[in-house]
Amino acid sequence: MLQIDCPWCGRRDEDEFNCGGQSHIQRPGLDCSDAEWGDYLFARINPKGVSLERWRHTHGCRQWFNLARDTVSHRILAVYGMTDPVPALPEARS
Amino acid sequence: MVTPLPVTRTHSALQLLKHAIGGHRNWPQYWRSPEPKAAYDVVIIGGGGHGLATAYYLASKHGIRNVALLEKGWLGGGNTGRNTTIVRSNYFYPQSTDLYDHSLRLYEGLSHELNINLMLSQMGILTLANSRHDVEMLQRWSNAIQVQGIACEWLEPEQVQAEVPALDVFGMRYPVKGAFMQRRGGTARHDAVAWGYARGASQLGVDIIQNCEVTGFDISDNRVRAVHTSRGTIRTDKVGIAVAGHSTVLAEKAGFTLPLSSMTLQAYVSEPVKPALDRVINSPMVHAYISQSDRGEMVMGAGADAYYSYGQRGNLPTLEDGVRSILEMFPRFSRLKMMRQWGGVVDISPDTSPIIGKTPVTGMYLNCGWGTGGFKAIPAGGDLLAATIANDKPHPLAEPFCLDRFRTGRLVDEGAAAGVSH
Missing domain, CATH: 3.50.50.60 (FAD/NAD(P)-binding domain)
Structure with a gap:
């Protein structure tokens, strides 16, 4: 069971939240190639290690925020806002 | 240095007898x-x-x-x-049905080809409809499978009850409104x-x-x-x-x-009990599936865990959800002790x-x-x-x-x- 520090509500159990997948994906321009569009829709980093991902406090304040989390240890390394840049992260222990 | 054991070629009744007398010690290695x-x-x-x-x-x-x-x-x-060892070929699109039925047909001849008992048990798999909307979806799905030449049948609630006496067909919060069944589906070792x-x-x-x-x-x-x-x-x-x-x-x-996307999929087994369930049961809506192994354990699974993981271990909230769903379908299993739980890293495509x-x-x-x-x-x-x-x-x-x-x-x-x- 993860305990996640919602930026608005504080520490809550993971089952109040939903993971919305990889964060910081930029939509390419409409003049992009099929390959670029396909990558935008489907290609994912799927890291073994630090994952930057969107989460929503679905059963709480319903706000979105970003999480840096290790996909092996599940340790949460940082919580930051949707429009914030990626913060400096401690070493992942994976 | 240890001398490698000879490599076994095939199983025969004579070999089984010989090793039974010898206390099943010194079976040769299976592969080099x-x-x-x-x-x-x-x-x-x-x-x-x-x-x-x-x-x-x-x-x-x-x-x-x-x-x-x-x-x-x-x-x-x-x-x-x-995994939960389920085999079936009841998919929706023709490309998938062709692929998975090719697999099931190979499974059907595989024990013979490989000379090993895969314990393929084609007990039949039921996919349950738990609402009127499920009935429409599943009938469409089951019709598609039949059009593609895979034998599959629609069962009314009374027929489901006859197939699976242990299932709480009418008592569930979302009672069973029907099911489709592929009789060639089942489990293998x-x-x-x-x-x-x-x-x-x-x-x-x-x-x-x-x-x-x-x-x-x-x-x-x-x-x-x-x-x-x-x-x-x-x-x-x-x-x-x-x-x-x-x-x-x-x-x-x-x-x-x-x-x-790599995520964890969990499965879990109960203590072994006498035969109580001789079909594979899957409910897309209540969202869990269960079968009984030849050893008597109830083998269960449900959805994948909710976030990316390479951890090869499951999380308790997902496990609780799955078990709760199983008990919704089979209240009589409520006193079964759970024995083991495991998680694998599955690669989910879009x-x-x-x-x-x-x-x-x-x-x-x-x-x-x-x-x-x-x-x-x-x-x-x-x-x-x-x-x-x-x-x-x-x-x-x-x-x-x-x-x-x-x-x-x-x-x-x-x-x-x-x-x-x-």
């Missing part, structure tokens, strides 16, 4: 464990069901026997040993599938090398030249990758990206269909994206990857499942069609 050679015609990465089946079919169907199979742990120690393919491949000359982790590739002019491993460099022109949840990790070493075929690197072939349903597909996955490697072009059954579909948009969207993860 040679040191890796400097070069092979083909290197298969991944000693799970799909990798082992690929090596076996390369040798048996295509005469390519100078093959190494590399496994970083032990054979069948990943998802092949971490997962370890035996891995061991049978391993022995078959080894007998035909494949070198099975365990505790050998791939650390990188030699690629020049966009063509694979060698595989770097924890046990030295192996030269080869052709590499087949069948590593499920770790496909992205290997693709990264080869310099391309994949549309996969359309929940597999990816089989060529990669952006010449000479490198891929078998991944089976997500939560790889076990049932082991014979087909191996057969199609072997054919694709041997002929350097996709097997016709594998063509719709090429990596390129995520650029052309020709998805095989089973996730959307059936509304349940596979």
Whole structure:
């Protein structure tokens, strides 16, 4: 069971939240190639290690925020806002 | 140095009798464990069901026997040993049905071909409808399967109750409104599938090398030249990758990206009890599935865990959800003690269909994206990857499942069609 520090509500159990997948994906321009569009829709980093991902406090304040989390240890390394840049992260222990 | 035991060829009644008298000590080893050679015609990465089946079919169907199979742990120690052993071919789209029924037909002849008892038990699988809307969806689904030539039947609630007396058909919060049943679906013994393919491949000359982790590739002019491993460099022109949840990790070493998400899928078993359930039951809406193993354990599973993980361990909230769903369907199992729980890293693709075929690197072939349903597909996955490697072009059954579909948009969207993860 993860305990996640919602930026608005504080520490809550993971089952109040939903993971919305990889964060910081930029939509390419409409003049992009099929390959670029396909990558935008489907290609994912799927890291073994630090994952930057969107989460929503679905059963709480319903706000979105970003999480840096290790996909092996599940340790949460940082919580930051949707429009914030990626913060400096401690070493992942994976 | 320990002298290696002789390698067993086949099982016979006489052998069983001999070893029974001898207390089942000194059974010969199932496969050779040679040191890796400097070069092979083909290197298969991944000693799970799909990798082992690929090596076996390369040798048996295509005469390519100078093959190494590399496994970083032990054979069948990943998802092949971490599933609920269900086999079926009740998919929605014709491409999927063709693929999965090819697999089921291979399973039906596999105990004989590999001379090992896979304990294939075609007890029948019921997919439950728990609402009027489910009835419409599932009738459409079951009709599609029948149009594609797969025997499948619709059952009314009374018929479901007759098939599965233990199921609380009318008492559930969402009572069963009907079900479709594929009688050829069922379960098989997962370890035996891995061991049978391993022995078959080894007998035909494949070198099975365990505790050998791939650390990188030699690629020049966009063509694979060698595989770097924890046990030295192996030269080869052709590499087949069948590593499920770790496909992205290997693709990264080869310099391309994949549309996969690695997540944990859990399964859990109860203590063994007397026979109480002789069908596989799956409810897409209540969202859990269950069967009883030949040892008497209730084998259960549900949805994947809610976030990306390479951890090979499950989380309690998902486990609780699954067990709660099972008890909704089978209140009489409420006092069963749970015995074991395990989690595997599954590679979920955007359309929940597999990816089989060529990669952006010449000479490198891929078998991944089976997500939560790889076990049932082991014979087909191996057969199609072997054919694709041997002929350097996709097997016709594998063509719709090429990596390129995520650029052309020709998805095989089973996730959307059936509304349940596979």
